[in-house]
Amino acid sequence: MGQISSRTISQFTETCVGASEPDDIVVPLTALLRNEGILSWFVGSLAYVSEHGRGFGFYSTPKGWQDRYVEQSYHAYDPVFRYAMTNQPSTTWSNCRSRACAKGAGKKARAIFGESAEFGLTEGFIIPVNAS
Secondary structure (H helix, E strand, O other), X not given: OOOOOHHHHHHHHHHHHOOOOHHHXXXXXXXXXXXXXXXXXXXXXXXXXXXXXXXXXXXXXXHHHHHHHHHOOHHHOOHHHHHXXXXXXXXXXXXXXXXXXXXXXXXXXHHHHHHHHOOOOOOOEEOOOOOX
8 A cells, every 4th residue: 555645635534524425425435545455445333333234334345244244243253343442553454363363362253354255355454443
């Protein structure tokens, strides 16, 4: 991933301020991330995922994985989303996996990475934003 210019961030911020519909943000954010090589993304609270099966957005994430994730309540076991609840620095999925395994992660937590790979989700980047 490269650097996103200040001008691009400023333009995107103006877009967000003027947004009246979620798609007013989703479409330009998806394009901005795609330019950086990010093809799938999620923004939302984990409670919202567990209660409603969606967040602000699962974008370009395979529908089968979304369904499995919600049906299996993976939010409770997933080392990546558990990490999202911290105030730690951004990191990769593989770092989350390594930390979880080093701390004795359970079978379900370890299985999530293998199952997500069945849907082409093998590596990613997470930026924890814990508002609590």
